[in-house]
Amino acid sequence: MPRDRAAFAEFVAARSPALQRAAYLMVGDVGLAQDLVQEALTRTYVAWPRLRDPANAEAYTRKAITTTAITWFRRRSWTGERATGALPDRATNGHADTVVLRQSLMAALGQLPPRQRAVIVLRFYEDLTEHQTAAALGCAVGTVKSQTSAALVKLRALTGDDFDLNDLATGGVPA
């Protein structure tokens, strides 16, 4: 597949919104997510001729986002919402409730180690299988299983009654 700019532009237009959302969940910052996707798409553009099938491009970009996000976390010791050290107070109803729930979930995600956070996004937001998640992370399926389990336990502890996550760690996760 040659480096067809029109095809690449079409891919970017079609997939970048979803990729940005996933990147945001991984890093918890809109600006950083945009930088992450920009970098991942640059890698995809470089690799475009050897991706052979345009369908591979999304998997390649997702892997680039994931590995780059983990690298950035490690290199910058980026801690996102972890700086607060505590989850926001819960609201009672309405829009404010939604906002606080969002903050609460992001804060909880921000307290997960980078790889666990990526596993949560890939498995439960991107809806990838364990094999697909392992491919994106460059690790074994067994690692995905253990990281998922550990992440859910920690998420459940962090979010308390905000979210009904109980079933996730005990068999509710599709393989």
Next chain:
Amino acid sequence: MTEMLRTQLERVADRDFAAIDLDAITLAGDRRIRGRRRGVFAGAVVALVLACAATALVAGRGDDDQVVDLPDGAPAGLTWVVGDTLYTATASFDLGHRVQAYVRVDGGYAVLTPDGEVYSYVDGQVRRVGEGAGQTFLVSDAEDSWVGWIDESGATPAFVAHDLVSGRTTRQDVQADARGEEDESITDVAWFVGIDGGTAYWSDLRGTVAVDLESGATTVLSGPGAKRWVSGVKDGLLVRLVETASGGDLGSEVVDRDGKVVLPFEKGRYFGAVSPSGRWVTSDGPVVVELASGKSFPLQIQGTDALAYEWLDRDTVAAFREDGDAVDLLTCEVETGECAVVAEGVPVGDGDLVVPGSSGFYGFG
């Protein structure tokens, strides 16, 4: 439940994002591609795991004007740099300066630092030989002692070539444009292609030119209207890019100085480095192609993301193999295709790992 978490994640991710800057992506991507076609790759290193033990020969830090003494005789064979340390299979050498890019020359190396300073490592000493290098790479001829770069410290970029043995420096700036930046269009860009047999090749406002470094005699190989991206030159053979009318990559071809095609373009096939004998050229795959016959010689490297990037002698080529976030460095004999791992599992990150001819491009791609 799964749906509960997914729903919440979808709500959380429902944010406004700026539009993707496609032009910036293709610009950055093309820059990396051109770099990689010089035999380039780079990445960061979290930790270095070598296949063999390295012996540190620490020479101490050198400031700008300090000479750093190292053992006589620059290391040969496969080398790589992490940060400011040059590694071989059996030893390591503290160069005293962080390395952005480096190239092999006859009897030593030339090193580019992130702030644009150029150092030589010959006769056991590291010395500063230039500054103001604006682009992220150096050019050289591994069988000669010339090194070249573009000096962007002045109002107009200048092509600089320095002989590491004689200390002679040549400088030309009258034909370069005022920017010197890599851009989508090659028309007005200063671009140092390479040095081959005492001749420097670059692109300036005249087109692609060949300059004899001793006499200064200049030959215009192709005029400004016919300029093409040329990624490398060796033994009088140029590897150049074939593009669509809109600038999309189609592949590359090998031509001689007169523009006669030696190895024709095939859609989606890219060539890298021509061997010292002019017999071989590296290509994707990884394979090495024999120029005379066009026959491909596959290198026996497991894995899909592998690339041969530097000729160590007439028939031995250095290659890397990507595996997730790490790379293995290998040497391969072309005719048999047999390869041996020299450094294993070198992690990839953001530019600390550099191999000859390469520069600190972030992202492995």
